Amino acid sequence: xxxxxxxxxxxxxxxxxFTAVQISCSTPATKEKVAMDIMKxxxxxxxxxxxxxxSSFELTAESDIYVDAGSEAAMSVAQYLADKLNPSTxxxxxxxxxxxxxxxxxxxxxxxxxxxxxxxxxYNLTIAEEGxxxxxxxxxxxxxxxxxxxxxxxAKAAMNTAQxxxxxxxxxxxxxxxAYEYRGVMLDVSRHFFSVEDVKRYxxxxxxxxxxxxxxHLSDDQGWRIEIKSWPNLTAHGGSxxxxxxxxxxxxxxQYKDIVKYAQERHIIIVPEIDMPGHTNAAxxxxxxxxxxxxxxxxxxxxxxxxSTFCTDKEITYKFIDDVVREIxxxxxxxxxxxxxxxxxxxxxxxxxxxxxxxxxxxxAHGKKVLGWDEIANASLQDDTFVQFxxxxxxxxxxxxxxxxxxxxxxxxIYLDMQYDSTTHLGLHWAxxxxxxxxxxxxxxxxxxxxxxxNILGIExxxxxxxxxxxxxxEFMVFPRLPGVAEIAWSPVEKRSWDEYKVRLGxxxxxxxxxxxxxxxxxxxxxxxx
Ligand code: NGO
Numbered sequence: 001x002x003x004x005x006x007x008x009x010x011x012x013x014x015x016x017x018f019t020a021v022q023i024s025c026s027t028p029a030t031k032e033k034v035a036m037d038i039m040k041x042x043x044x045x046x047x048x049x050x051x052x053x054x055s056s057f058e059l060t061a062e063s064d065i066y067v068d069a070g071s072e073a074a075m076s077v078a079q080y081l082a083d084k085l086n087p088s089t090x091x092x093x094x095x096x097x098x099x100x101x102x103x104x105x106x107x108x109x110x111x112x113x114x115x116x117x118x119x120x121x122x123y124n125l126t127i128a129e130e131g132x133x134x135x136x137x138x139x140x141x142x143x144x145x146x147x148x149x150x151x152x153x154x155a156k157a158a159m160n161t162a163q164x165x166x167x168x169x170x171x172x173x174x175x176x177x178x179a180y181e182y183r184g185v186m187l188d189v190s191r192h193f194f195s196v197e198d199v200k201r202y203x204x205x206x207x208x209x210x211x212x213x214x215x216x217h218l219s220d221d222q223g224w225r226i227e228i229k230s231w232p233n234l235t236a237h238g239g240s241x242x243x244x245x246x247x248x249x250x251x252x253x254x255q256y257k258d259i260v261k262y263a264q265e266r267h268i269i270i271v272p273e274i275d276m277p278g279h280t281n282a283a284x285x286x287x288x289x290x291x292x293x294x295x296x297x298x299x300x301x302x303x304x305x306x307x308s309t310f311c312t313d314k315e316i317t318y319k320f321i322d323d324v325v326r327e328i329x330x331x332x333x334x335x336x337x338x339x340x341x342x343x344x345x346x347x348x349x350x351x352x353x354x355x356x357x358x359x360x361x362x363x364x365a366h367g368k369k370v371l372g373w374d375e376i377a378n379a380s381l382q383d384d385t386f387v388q389f390x391x392x393x394x395x396x397x398x399x400x401x402x403x404x405x406x407x408x409x410x411x412x413x414i415y416l417d418m419q420y421d422s423t424t425h426l427g428l429h430w431a432x433x434x435x436x437x438x439x440x441x442x443x444x445x446x447x448x449x450x451x452x453x454x455n456i457l458g459i460e461x462x463x464x465x466x467x468x469x470x471x472x473x474x475e476f477m478v479f480p481r482l483p484g485v486a487e488i489a490w491s492p493v494e495k496r497s498w499d500e501y502k503v504r505l506g507x508x509x510x511x512x513x514x515x516x517x518x519x520x521x522x523x524x525x526x527x528x529x530x
Pocket of ligand 1: 305342343373390415417428464465466
């Protein structure tokens with residue numbers, strides 16, 4: 001009897017302890033919240049508006065990411081976030097469909113009933129102690145909100161090895177949308193070839209800063225980098241080398257489609273460029289008939305510009321261009337086809353103008369809008385043609401006077417192949433030395449007199465690869481200037497000042513480190529180490 005009572009007491013005790021443990025685990029709301037100020041977080045690009053509520057939300061092993069049932073694209077944004085966070089946090093976040101707002105402790109992504117003023121790419125992010133709600137009109141808007149969430153978490157959340165929590169996010173309300181519809185970078189894969197994996201990594205890095213366009217410079221004097229089934233020697237011969245005489249390379253059509261898809265999943269368009277009528281030696285070396293004298297040129301591995309040209313009055317030239325534009329356009333869902341048009345120094349202007357006019361028609365016939373370097377404004381621009389300003393104010397103004405919108409890429413400010421200063425071991429300096437402050441502290445709407453916000457499609461930072469041979473070198477030139485370009489393209493001008501920005505940028509040092517980026521640690525920036 002006594003024994004029986006003792007036993008009962010023992011079991012009762014166990015039950016009490018068990019219940020107590022259960023209660024404390026299942027009611028995180030009773031846990032003391034850590035006070036955090038969202039205004040002290042360092043989001044780049046700076047959001048349009050932020051309001052602090054001075055507490056925190058904790059992502060835990062109980063958390064998941066819920067999405068309105070029925071939208072596959074929204075679901076893939078949730079899956080993207082889970083895939084980014086699970087390796088470091090080990091929280092096993094799952095993307096789950098739902099028909100209503102989830103319980104406390106979760107992240108909720110919704111594209112129903114968002115504020116219409118947010119437009120196509122904006123988002124509202126509400127972070128409360130109980131959970132995170134991200135709403136947008138489109139999956140793209142959700143994707144940009146997700147980048148903000150990633151930046152609000154500790155930098156080590158960006159690593160792909162297991163890290164210690166806690167995973168706290170400051171509470172508050174963010175309303176955000178971009179200033180420009182086109183926010184991009186250009187990568188020259190012709191002078192030095194970059195692999196599919198390299199391009200994907202660059203896509204991932206620009207996605208973190210809410211950029212939405214990657215322009216690939218796929219052909220130049222030194223190399224043709226995209227398989228064209230109807231003209232196979234372009235890659236077989238024209239893709240076989242690069243600057244300095246290395247092996248070169250090219251993307252098969254399957255690989256190109258893979259890049260396009262990878263970019264698309266990150267709400268980034270690929271803008272293919274076939275540069276013409278100049279910068280065409282790789283094609284001229286591959287097909288004799290494209291030359292006026294009918295003789296193929298030698299492959300070229302130097303870095304001079306402006307010596308090559310298609311034969312602009314031969315029929316075959318336009319048949320060739322039609323095939324190339326058709327094959328590439330068929331694989332490219334984005335709206336643009338870039339026709340280059342720069343530095344055609346050996347094409348007489350009386351040939352250049354009809355050439356650009358004809359090529360615009362070819363591109364339009366394949367359902368794409370033309371983008372071209374500012375020289376193309378010497379021709380008669382079609383309604384849907386866009387001019388990319390890189391050097392010549394007169395050309396660009398001429399384009400605007402013809403009604404074209406401008407993609408802003410001033411070489412003196414955002415050519416990422418320009419050296420930071422005279423000690424930079426990579427890059428060129430023909431346009432300028434561009435320190436981090438100079439790349440940030442300029443304003444697209446006042447940079448070229450007479451070209452205002454209404455004339456500007458967006459901002460793009462090119463990197464040319466005469467001296468850039470691999471990803472380490474590329475990342476050193478791109479970072480830390482790229483986040484500044486992204487901010488110019490996204491944030492309202494009244495929210496931008498170098499003195500304030502440099503502190504936020506400095507706080508991205510640990511994030512760059514977590515991502516394995518070997519960046520240029522400019523002395524102008526107060527870098528944080530953690
Ligand atoms: C120029 C030139 C490119 C060079 C680059 C180097 C344009 C549009 N065309 O920019 O061929 O690679 O400068 O900075």
